[in-house]
Amino acid sequence: MIDRREFLKNTGLVTLGTIGLTKSVSALIQEETADTAKTNLDEELIPVVISTWKHGIPANEAAWKVLAVNGKALDAVEQGVRVPEADPNVQSVGYGGLPDRDGYVTLDACIMDEKGNCGSVACIQNIKHPISVARLVMEKTPHIMLVGDGALKFALANGFKKENLLTKEAKEKWLKWKKESNYNPKKSNEHDTIGMLAIDKACNISGACTTSGLAWKYHGRVGDSPIIGAGMYIDNEVGGAAATGKGEAVIKIAGSFLIVELMRNGKSPQEACELAIERIIKNQSDYKDFQVGFIALDKKGRYGAYSINNGFQFALYRNKQNQLLDSKSFL
Ligand code: SD4
Secondary structure (H helix, E strand, O other), rough: OOHHHHHHHHHHHEEEHHOEEEHHHHHHHHHHHHHHHHHHHHOOOOOOEEEEEOOOOHHHHHHHHHHHHOOOHHHHHHHHHHHHHHHOOOOOOOOOOOOOOOOOEEEEEEEEOOOOEEEEEEEOOOOOHHHHHHHHHHHHOOOOOEEEHHHHHHHHHOOOOOOOOOOHHHHHHHHHHHHHHHOOOOOOOOOOOOOEEOOOOOOEEEEEEEEOOOOOOOOOOOOOOOOOOOEEEEOOOEEEEEEEEEHHHHOOOOOOHHHHHHOOOOOOOHHHHHHHHHHHHHOOHHHHHOOEEEEEEEEEOOOEEEEOOOOEEEEEEEEEEEEEEEEEEEO
16 A cells, blocks of 8 residues: 555645645645654653642652653652652651641642542641652542541551651741741742642653642641642643642632643643633732742643742753743733
8 A cells, every 4th residue: 555655756746635725745745744743742742740849850850760661640740749748948848848827737738640530638747748648548548638637547547657747947937937927828928839740651641739838827727739620630631730829819710620621622731821820810809919820731741830920930851851940920
């Protein structure tokens, strides 16, 4: 059987469909070459991992180790976000996270895979890796979300160790805050959640999100990060999104779900992130007082990022390059 390129070379001209348009061989071969180049370009966009803030750089490194050996995106995002969870110098995630107003470090996390499975823990204490507990909730229970003491009990029953997560440095900051500040969640900039999205070589996408939440929050307060569709959302037909910043603002617009639905309806990841931020700006008049940032990834490996205020950064790893990039912002 003669292939398309051969056929075109042999005939010199080809009739397109029933409407009788003709194109020269060279034009068609050029188009075909462009198509091939585009496909190759798209292939190079995958595997990919994107995550929020500069602690995304070492987190991406860990995720990439999984992706590079044909590992699953789900394992990549879990391994990735465990890095800042364990780092006492990252004061917004896991161990070393800043406490609530009463001095307790309470953690929120969620994870979602390419099949739409998801798991989450909220307001869990004394467990260094809430993301791995969230994964076990997903894999071992008929539920999606466990909170507080129930989440802790589940973690301990599954072999996790109880640990003190309040470091000396975090405690000192809290004591200083208690002396000097009035609680104002709007003005608090002590937040740097890690949200991570990855596509593996099999072209499946997964996501993870983990945080100690807003510093000095009310005890028991839960943000967007463990809420599927707010802090993070994945749909393997479309792509994924994750959020950072003031959780209350993100929950109000179901931010990550909104971005994925916008991409489903044809928006690019960048356009979708910008529209989600515009939604916050339209409906929340105090938007200048707080930060929200989104990252998004579509199934082709194209990414987007956008925030209300400037200063939001994200880390992108693909083609053997792990880069810290500045997000565009509304203000
Ligand atoms: C929250 N979204 O608990 C989290 C906090 C945070 O970057 O992002 N920070 O509201």
